[in-house]
Amino acid sequence: MVLYVVGLGLGDDQDVTLRGLNAIKKSQKVFLENYTSVLGIELTKLTEFYGREIILADRDCVETGADEIFADAKNNDVAFLVVGDPLCATTHADLILRAKKLGIQVEVIHNASVMGAAASCGLQLYSFGQTVSIPFFRDEWRPDSFYEKIKYNRLGGMHTLCLLDIKVKEPDFEAMCRGRTVFLPPRFMTVNQAIEQLLEIEAKRQEEAYTKSTLCVGMARLGQKDQTIIAGTMEELLIQEFGAPLHCLAIAGDVHPLEQEVRKATDAIKVCAADDFLCVFADA
Amino acid sequence: MVLYVVGLGLGDDQDVTLRGLNAIKKSQKVFLENYTSVLGIELTKLTEFYGREIILADRDCVETGADEIFADAKNNDVAFLVVGDPLCATTHADLILRAKKLGIQVEVIHNASVMGAAASCGLQLYSFGQTVSIPFFRDEWRPDSFYEKIKYNRLGGMHTLCLLDIKVKEPDFEAMCRGRTVFLPPRFMTVNQAIEQLLEIEAKRQEEAYTKSTLCVGMARLGQKDQTIIAGTMEELLIQEFGAPLHCLAIAGDVHPLEQEVRKATDAIKVCAADDFLCVFADA
Numbered sequence: 001m002v003l004y005v006v007g008l009g010l011g012d013d014q015d016v017t018l019r020g021l022n023a024i025k026k027s028q029k030v031f032l033e034n035y036t037s038v039l040g041i042e043l044t045k046l047t048e049f050y051g052r053e054i055i056l057a058d059r060d061c062v063e064t065g066a067d068e069i070f071a072d073a074k075n076n077d078v079a080f081l082v083v084g085d086p087l088c089a090t091t092h093a094d095l096i097l098r099a100k101k102l103g104i105q106v107e108v109i110h111n112a113s114v115m116g117a118a119a120s121c122g123l124q125l126y127s128f129g130q131t132v133s134i135p136f137f138r139d140e141w142r143p144d145s146f147y148e149k150i151k152y153n154r155l156g157g158m159h160t161l162c163l164l165d166i167k168v169k170e171p172d173f174e175a176m177c178r179g180r181t182v183f184l185p186p187r188f189m190t191v192n193q194a195i196e197q198l199l200e201i202e203a204k205r206q207e208e209a210y211t212k213s214t215l216c217v218g219m220a221r222l223g224q225k226d227q228t229i230i231a232g233t234m235e236e237l238l239i240q241e242f243g244a245p246l247h248c249l250a251i252a253g254d255v256h257p258l259e260q261e262v263r264k265a266t267d268a269i270k271v272c273a274a275d276d277f278l279c280v281f282a283d284a
Numbered sequence: 285m286v287l288y289v290v291g292l293g294l295g296d297d298q299d300v301t302l303r304g305l306n307a308i309k310k311s312q313k314v315f316l317e318n319y320t321s322v323l324g325i326e327l328t329k330l331t332e333f334y335g336r337e338i339i340l341a342d343r344d345c346v347e348t349g350a351d352e353i354f355a356d357a358k359n360n361d362v363a364f365l366v367v368g369d370p371l372c373a374t375t376h377a378d379l380i381l382r383a384k385k386l387g388i389q390v391e392v393i394h395n396a397s398v399m400g401a402a403a404s405c406g407l408q409l410y411s412f413g414q415t416v417s418i419p420f421f422r423d424e425w426r427p428d429s430f431y432e433k434i435k436y437n438r439l440g441g442m443h444t445l446c447l448l449d450i451k452v453k454e455p456d457f458e459a460m461c462r463g464r465t466v467f468l469p470p471r472f473m474t475v476n477q478a479i480e481q482l483l484e485i486e487a488k489r490q491e492e493a494y495t496k497s498t499l500c501v502g503m504a505r506l507g508q509k510d511q512t513i514i515a516g517t518m519e520e521l522l523i524q525e526f527g528a529p530l531h532c533l534a535i536a537g538d539v540h541p542l543e544q545e546v547r548k549a550t551d552a553i554k555v556c557a558a559d560d561f562l563c564v565f566a567d568a
Binding site: 007009010011013014015016017018019021022085087088093108110111112113115116117119120122125126127128129130131133152153156158223 | 300410415436440
């Protein structure tokens, strides 16, 4: 029996590969990982499309309760669906490792991921350095390990892809104090919030890893019909509206001649919608 | 009319997405870009599968002769197929830009690319720095701009993905001197050749960007059924057999605890074949 770890790509039901769809159809049980990303389609539509019940797998289910998945996979084909690619933005290496140690055969089915689709911003993927995650700041908890990484990337001329925090199924501590288990509504960091936090850390550190004038590209719903890509300085992007999640942000390093066309186009910030992803280029 | 730029993924006909297949079926003409990558399937099988004649597009056709593609796209839907993702390892940004300037509507359909699938080597994609290309050395022409980039990545703890040279439809200059246009057989750089060239440059520069003992992962035919992934030092990989193209190479930077399992597994170099892509992990 096989545990298929299937990348769904970035958009909707049409972005699965033929190989992936075939694996899903063969599977007795289908789990969908839903704590590191979200697909641009409702679950009911996906259920209908696959002709399979889809079991939502939250972090607990995958990190501590994966036994259910493994037990099923010992006797039947099971599909574990991941938005994007299974090994890219969030590696499910741990799940795969544990499955293999239990003697379960694992097959990974690749697909597009945000780390590839980020090339839509017009900056060459070749020239991206290490990727950083920007976590939601809370009260006193304002971790800034991303700062050194962005600084090192930019000193070397490299761009930086910032993946923005997602909070799904976070416990409501106030309710828990009153003895009830309640979850807060999901939260997805916007490009604006990310830039606010980035500038807060720059103001504190003052090492000029980046400034208000640094060229960035904000991206929302990459690979989806209504994706939005806006290039501009941090200051400019701070007040742009990117709409529904997920958002991510590229901070430019040195800009190559071809990439310059992006910069040219951004004197008056461009809003790129729908399939017009490269209009930052085309309108230059 | 639409110019669909369709990523085919890495393996065979089954790796296209439903969205991509739909675009191909709608198109009057189908071009396949075949000078930057190759698919693990014969052209005849692909032709059969799509039910469409496939026109091979070499570098000349795309870079100078794209007028044919554009002329078709003005009156009919046209599909331009790219192995992997259209914007990742090789960005076809230039083609897309030109099409848009001619008023042609362009739709990019993403897919898995080598830059994502390289995560199969067990090193986290997050921690990769800028990507380098290793060109075939010739006589006196031994360009080493990759050296500084690898050095900078490794000083910052980052891994480096090395994409290896491909020579398709290279003119045979000897024959041309005799007045005939003849092309040399295609050549694809192996992991072994890449490491030889890397070590030659290290011996010349002696800045210890890397050494014979640096941990690397050699990868061949990523995403295909018979993919081969071998981790080891440069010296060890130099004598491993990776088989048919395409090959690529990851040079490790600082290795994270989870990634350590790769290193542990590599004391006696592991050969990972077929769907066993993570056996560098699983056998640890």
